Amino acid sequence: MIKRFALLAAFLATLVPATAQDLPEGFVYLREIDPSIAQDIRYASSHNFIGRPVNGYEAGECILLRSAAEALSEAQAQLRQLGLSLKVYDCYRPHRAVEDFTAWSKTPEDGVTKNEFYASYEKSNLFKAGWLASRSNHSLGFAVDLGMIEAGSPEAERPMGNTYGPCSADKADRAPDNSLDFGTAYDCFHENSYTAASDIPPQAKDNRGLLKSVMESVGFENYRREWWHFSLKDAPSRREPYDFPVGPYAGGSGETGENAPANVATGPxxxxxxxxxxxxxxxxxxxxxxxxxxxxxxxxxxxxxxxxxxxxxxxxxxxxxxxxxxxxxxxxxxxxxxxxxxxxxxxxxxxxxxxxxxxxxxxx
Missing domain, CATH: 2.30.30.40 (SH3 Domains)
Incomplete structure (x- = not known):
């Protein structure tokens, strides 16, 4: 767009939270498609590798292209038969969040999150090492980070200000999470996060295998360096990332993310x-x-x-x-x-x- 009023409208749109009514065409809130899928959107909280809410995350909500959300619901139906549920950690990611990662990586190390998330690396090398990228399929709406939980299990509490053990440690020594054991925590910048890593417990290998199998059966493919990252294979060819913010769901209770109450009416x-x-x-x-x-x-x-x-x-x-x-x-x-x-x-x-x-x- 080159007209002045169109540019002004686009600018103003970035200043207000996204709602169910103003998402770009083709996007939906996951809870509209399948409210039974658990959500723990880490970048809307302070428990992530940069230690604070990430730019662009105004609510702990999963937003995806409809095709990706419907595929997740198909995967959820398979896991429900085993008494399990998907749990999403990140879905659509505004491009401004990717830029926030870049800016953070260039600031002096303060050590606040290093021991937990990237003990083996310097933050300035996380892009070079391949853990972070300047462009992400998340910003196109068809990538998702997720794990599995026991259906209906409550989210673990992670009080602000607490410090936790390395993300590659045994599950009991990591930050609390109601997820099944996958050998490492989510967003763990460690070689054991590679999907085919061998130095993890047998049960964790089985959990990775089940998650990968179910996700592949509904059209997703896994990123080999992150057991939690999947992209929809049959996705649009668009290359320009989206940058609208992740806002609260207008049809919800108004409480999202870590503070959202359990909803037994829509749960398993x-x-x-x-x-x-x-x-x-x-x-x-x-x-x-x-x-x-x-x-x-x-x-x-x-x-x-x-x-x-x-x-x-x-x-x-x-x-x-x-x-x-x-x-x-x-x-x-x-x-x-x-x-x-x-x-x-x-x-x-x-x-x-x-x-x-x-x-x-x-x-x-």
């Missing part, structure tokens, strides 16, 4: 299984068979909101493996909300609940 649900028809499933006030019973759910009850479980294993996968082996005494404890009173929660054994969309449970 389970049904009561493996309980005789004339019996009830006890809901207790603690994850213990001796704990007080606060309520009971009838056999076959469906649509029970799942808040989370205490182990990194999908309910569907646990039922399949444990029932097949005959070992059912290691079931996870899960927190559920009562269907008729969602504000009341309690604990149930994972041996007696199964994802609502997960097909038939094995109970023999």
């Amino acid at each position: 649900t389970v049904r009561v299984v493996c309980v005789p028809e004339d019996n009830m499933l006890n809901v207790r006030d603690a994850p213990d068979t001796e704990a007080n019973v606060v309520s009971r759910l009838p056999a076959g009850q469906d649509g029970v909101p799942l808040i989370g479980c205490n182990r990194e294993v999908g309910l569907g996968a646990w039922h399949e493996l444990s029932r097949a082996s005959g070992v059912i005494d290691d079931a996870p404890w899960c927190t559920v909300a009562l269907p008729d009173n969602p504000e009341t929660t309690g604990f149930v054994s994972g041996a007696y609940i199964f994802p609502s969309s997960g097909g038939a449970a094995r109970c023999e």
Whole structure:
């Protein structure tokens, strides 16, 4: 555009937050397509490698091209059958954010985030080393950074000002995250972040393999140096990056990112299984068979909101493996909300609940 009023309008548009009504054509908020996908948009927070919210992130929201968002929803449907969920860390990225990374890399090292995110590098070398780039598919709307969580598990708290261990350390020694173990944390500038890295736990390798397989099945391809980064293969040919800000979702609650409340109305649900028809499933006030019973759910009850479980294993996968082996005494404890009173929660054994969309449970 070269006309003065058009230029002025474009400039003013960068000064107001993006909403569901003013996204460029073809873009959508992910929560419009699939609100069950967890969002932990790190660049809208201070827990990232530059230690503060990144320019252009005015809200912790995932925005993508519709084709990419719909493909993610297809992947989510596959994982839901295993009691798992996708969790996105970054989606569309304004070009001004990429420029912010460049400017940050040229400032003197202050050591605030180095030990956690890039201990083996100098910040001035992160572009040369290939961890950062001056252009990104994220700015075209078809790339996403993501992992997997136990469906319904609450986001881990990361208080501002805390310091954490290296992102390449064992999961227990890294910053809190409800993600499954992938061998490193998200945005870890370390060779163990390479998708095919060998020096990571076997379970982490399996988690990477599952994520890669599911994402490839819906049309994404992985970037070999980052287990979390995927780009849609059948993407538009546009090369000029977008630079509109990531603004709050107009149709949402107004609370986004790290402060967004759990929404049991749109989250995963389970049904009561493996309980005789004339019996009830006890809901207790603690994850213990001796704990007080606060309520009971009838056999076959469906649509029970799942808040989370205490182990990194999908309910569907646990039922399949444990029932097949005959070992059912290691079931996870899960927190559920009562269907008729969602504000009341309690604990149930994972041996007696199964994802609502997960097909038939094995109970023999």
